[in-house]
Amino acid sequence: MKSKVSRLDRFISQNSNFSISDVRLLIAQQRIFLDGCAACSIQQKVTQFTRVVLDGCFLQNNQPVYLMLHKPQGVVSATQDAKHKTLLDLIHHPQKHELHIVGRLDFNTTGVVLLTNDGAWSRKISLPETKLSKTYEVTLAQPLNDKYIAAFKDGIYFNYEKITTQPASLEILSEYTARLSLTEGKYHQVKRMFGFFQNEVVALHRTSVGNLALGDLKPGGSRVLTEKELDELWA
Numbered sequence: 001m002k003s004k005v006s007r008l009d010r011f012i013s014q015n016s017n018f019s020i021s022d023v024r025l026l027i028a029q030q031r032i033f034l035d036g037c038a039a040c041s042i043q044q045k046v047t048q049f050t051r052v053v054l055d056g057c058f059l060q061n062n063q064p065v066y067l068m069l070h071k072p073q074g075v076v077s078a079t080q081d082a083k084h085k086t087l088l089d090l091i092h093h094p095q096k097h098e099l100h101i102v103g104r105l106d107f108n109t110t111g112v113v114l115l116t117n118d119g120a121w122s123r124k125i126s127l128p129e130t131k132l133s134k135t136y137e138v139t140l141a142q143p144l145n146d147k148y149i150a151a152f153k154d155g156i157y158f159n160y161e162k163i164t165t166q167p168a169s170l171e172i173l174s175e176y177t178a179r180l181s182l183t184e185g186k187y188h189q190v191k192r193m194f195g196f197f198q199n200e201v202v203a204l205h206r207t208s209v210g211n212l213a214l215g216d217l218k219p220g221g222s223r224v225l226t227e228k229e230l231d232e233l234w235a
Contacts, residue, residue: 004119008032009042011052015059031055049118065095066230067115068212072219077104077113087113090220102126103134103185103209111136111206112214115222124234125209128166131183132210132233136190139203143175148197152180156193161186165193176202211235 006014009023018026023042026032032039033053034046046052052059069087071077076084079100084107088096095117102114102122116122124130148170155164168182180190191201207214211232217223 004048006046007042008034008039008044008046011046012054012059015052016054018054026054062117063095064118064121065093065099065116066118066121066225067091067093067099067222068214068217068225069113069115069222070214070217070219071105071110071113073108073110075220076107077101087115091115091222093222093224105206106188106204109204109206110219111204112209112212113206114209114212114225126185128184133181133183133208134185134206135179135181135208137173137205137207138178138180138190138194138201140176140178140194141200141202142197144172144178144199146172148172148178148194151196152193156196158186158192165189168193179207 008027009020012018012023012026012032013020020042023032027039027042030038031054033051034044035051046060048060049062049064051061069090071087074084075090076086078086079088079097080086087101088099091099093099098117099115100117100119100122102116102125105111105113114122114125125132149172152168152170155167157164165186166182166184168180171179173179180193182189186192190204194201212225212229
């Protein structure tokens, strides 16, 4: 989702009865405030979350929202769907219809899903360069062995795209279960990596994105991320 950024003079002209040519005088008279400080230039940037006050009245007072949701099975990672329950149907938040999904999960995959109205934040999470780890618990149809660990560490070649996945950490928990941590999010990546061994993924659960873990959040539940969690996400 694209972040909205505009110049101050254009923003004022689009959101008030003043023209672009009026804005210099408004600034000189200290009638415009951005995030509590008097505006100083017509070229100042106004983002979707800049608090803009003109003559004591808010022209914009949007607040960023960052949510974690525990996705259950049988729910679509979408904001609307004609046939199935969606993630938004599970959320009770006054700004929920402003939100978009950061890192979708398949219909029957469960676990951490993040939602926000902050396009810059969601893009940063999704960028491969950020190398933000996503951790999954995986249940397989066939037994696992140490060959999987070595192959995942070296990277799995996807012939269709002619690419090799980035090194991933695989910990075998039992004969049929494993914990997988990776920094990518390619299409059906986890299922395709195990598909390299002709081993079907029976169940898939995302336990965390970076430091953002489900904890005791129940399936279908959601909560606002704390300031501490948001700060530590990039630490």
